[in-house]
Structure formats: structure tokens, C-alpha cells
Amino acid sequence: xxxxxxxxxxxxxxxxxxxxxxxxxxxxxxxxxxxxxxxxxxxxxxxxxxxxxxxxxxxxxxxxxxxxxxxxxxxxxxxxxxxxxxxxxxxxxxxxxxxxxxxxxxxxxxxxxxxxxxxxxxxxxxxxxxxxxxxxxxxxxxxxxxxxxxxxxxxxxxxxxxxxxxxxxxxxxxxxxxxxxxxxxxxxxxxxxxxxxxxxxxxxxxxxxxxxxxxxxxxxxxxxxxxxxxxxxxxxxxxxxxxxxxxxxxxxxxxxxx
Ligand code: FAD
Ligand code: FES
Numbered sequence: 001x002x003x004x005x006x007x008x009x010x011x012x013x014x015x016x017x018x019x020x021x022x023x024x025x026x027x028x029x030x031x032x033x034x035x036x037x038x039x040x041x042x043x044x045x046x047x048x049x050x051x052x053x054x055x056x057x058x059x060x061x062x063x064x065x066x067x068x069x070x071x072x073x074x075x076x077x078x079x080x081x082x083x084x085x086x087x088x089x090x091x092x093x094x095x096x097x098x099x100x101x102x103x104x105x106x107x108x109x110x111x112x113x114x115x116x117x118x119x120x121x122x123x124x125x126x127x128x129x130x131x132x133x134x135x136x137x138x139x140x141x142x143x144x145x146x147x148x149x150x151x152x153x154x155x156x157x158x159x160x161x162x163x164x165x166x167x168x169x170x171x172x173x174x175x176x177x178x179x180x181x182x183x184x185x186x187x188x189x190x191x192x193x194x195x196x197x198x199x200x201x202x203x204x205x206x207x208x209x210x211x212x213x214x215x216x217x218x219x220x221x222x223x224x225x226x227x228x229x230x231x232x233x234x235x236x237x238x239x240x241x242x243x244x245x246x247x248x249x250x251x252x253x254x255x256x257x258x
Pocket of ligand 2: 219228
């Protein structure tokens with residue numbers, strides 16, 4: 001069920017250049033059903049900015065009723081959010097959308113989790129749930145440069161982790177596809193989230209594989225009411241469009257036109 005919760009800021013810290021880790025406590029945690037769902041955050045109690053900002057749920061701790069968000073503060077809304085301090089409460093709407101299906105991969109099988117930049121966060125909770133189930137996770141994570149890389153130790157604790165940076169300051173120089181080119185293709189499933197060109201390249205490279213793609217489209221309402229996030233589907237005979245917020249953000253590879 002989607003609820004509006006005033007969540008308490010338990011911890012809020014910078015973990016890389018302009019990248020923040022925000023831990024929130026509240027009853028919304030109990031409503032989360034799958035990794036890859038997101039929340040819609042009112043970044044300040046004033047109406048500036050007016051619209052909420054969508055952020056993926058990067059980690060869920062049901063015992064403590066806590067969620068962790070990882071976000072890049074490089075615009076007005078996320079900049080305002082980055083100033084909020086421990087003990088404050090934040091107006092959060094969620095959980096929203098349909099996340100990644102962990103049932104698509106069996107225990108003992110291998111899954112590739114491929115993320116780029118601010119598309120990396122939802123893959124962390126996904127990996128936690130897949131590894132807990134007995135799936136072998138291989139992480140391929142792309143960033144601009146070393147100073148914006150985050151959570152590499154946390155991912156490495158769960159499975160093989162390959163980092164690519166565009167400028168070569170950490171890991172492989174280039175894009176996630178340069179890492180993918182060197183890895184075997186005998187995996188069962190891929191899950192991916194990141195910028196559109198990356199999603200397109202991953203989908204093309206693994207066209208013969210079962211895969212799931214999460215889209216981070218600009219949003220208004222976040223609940224399917226405003227049509228701000230509409231994208232075309234490939235199969236024009238069925239439905240010609242989907243709403244990323246309420247039909248997604250995760251879709252089976254090949255469903256949405258990229
Ligand atoms: P501005 O550029 O000032 O924003 C102006 C408008 O554009 C706002 O309405 C904003 O929501 C929208 N916008 C700008 N960039 C994006 C973008 N890349 N994607 C979608 N909308 C955008 N970012 C993270 O750092 N971590 C996450 O875990 C994360 N998860 C997301 C999950 C979903 C489902 C979606 C749709 C987006 C997610 N984003 C995430 C992107 C994040 O919502 C934007 O970076 C943020 O809204 C930018 O707001 P701003 O006010 O700081 O920037
Ligand atoms: Fe309003 Fe998706 S953001 S319909």
C-alpha cells in the first residue's frame with residue numbers, strides 16, 4: 001500500500017563527491033514489496049521546490065523500520081535535501097512502482113547486476129535479496145570518475161564487483177560495456193538501472209538473455225495520475241505507452257522503446 005509518512009532522519013552523510021547516504025525511519029518501510037521500488041520525497045517543508053523528487057530505495061532494514069537512500073545532490077531539489085539534518089522529519093510518499101523480480105533467478109544461478117551512476121542504488125537491495133536466496137551476483141558498476149564511486153565495498157561483500165570509470169581513475173577505463181565484453185555470458189539473468197544510453201547498450205549486448213531494466217524518467221506525481229513519465233512500448237499492437245512511475249520503473253528487457 002502507498003502511504004504518506006513523516007520519516008525521521010536517522011543518519012545523513014556525504015560518502016563521495018556530491019553523493020549522500022540518507023537513512024530514514026518510519027512505518028513506510030513495512031509496505032515495501034520488492035527491491036527497485038522508489039519513494040517520492042518532499043525535500044523541504046516549504047513549497048520550494050513544489051514537486052517531490054523520486055529516489056530509489058537502496059536498502060531496507062525491516063527490524064529497525066529503516067530505509068537507506070543514496071542520491072546525487074546536483075540540482076535544486078537534491079541540494080535542498082542534502083542540507084537536512086539528523087532528527088528532522090521528511091515527508092515521504094511510497095513505496096512506489098514495481099521493482100525487480102527476484103523470483104526470475106533461481107538459487108544456484110548467476111545474475112549480472114549492471115548499474116551506472118545514480119542507477120546503482122536500487123541494485124544494492126536487489127543484490128542483498130538475491131544473495132540471501134542463494135543467487136550468485138556479479139556487479140558491474142559504472143561511474144564518471146573515482147571521486148564519485150560509492151558502495152564498492154558493500155557490493156564486494158555480496159559478490160564479484162567490477163568498477164568502470166569513464167576517465168580510468170578507478171577500475172576499467174570506459175563504460176560498463178567494456179567490462180561486460182570481458183566477462184562470460186553463461187549467466188541466467190541480468191538486472192540493470194542507469195542512464196538511457198547504458199540501458200540501450202546493455203539490452204543490445206544481452207538481447208538473447210532474460211533481463212529486467214529500470215528507468216529513471218522525469219516525474220511529476222509519481223502515482224500514475226499526470227502522464228509526465230510516459231514512454232512508448234515496442235509492441236505497438238498491444239499498448240503503445242507505459243507510465244514509468246506506476247507500470248514500472250522496472251520492465252522486462254525489450255518492452256519499452258529505448
Ligand atoms: P533538477 O535538475 O533541478 O530537477 C528538475 C526536475 O527534473 C525535477 O522534477 C526532477 O525530479 C527532474 N529530474 C532531474 N534529473 C532527473 C533524473 N535523472 N531522473 C528523473 N528525474 C529527474 N537519483 C539519485 O541520486 N539516486 C536515486 O536512487 C535515484 N532514484 C531514482 C528513481 C526513479 C524511479 C527516478 C525517476 C529517478 C531517480 N533518481 C535518483 C533521479 C532523481 O530523481 C533526480 O536526480 C532528482 O529528481 C533531481 O532533482 P533536482 O531538483 O536535484 O534536480
Ligand atoms: Fe505522473 Fe508518472 S509521474 S504519471
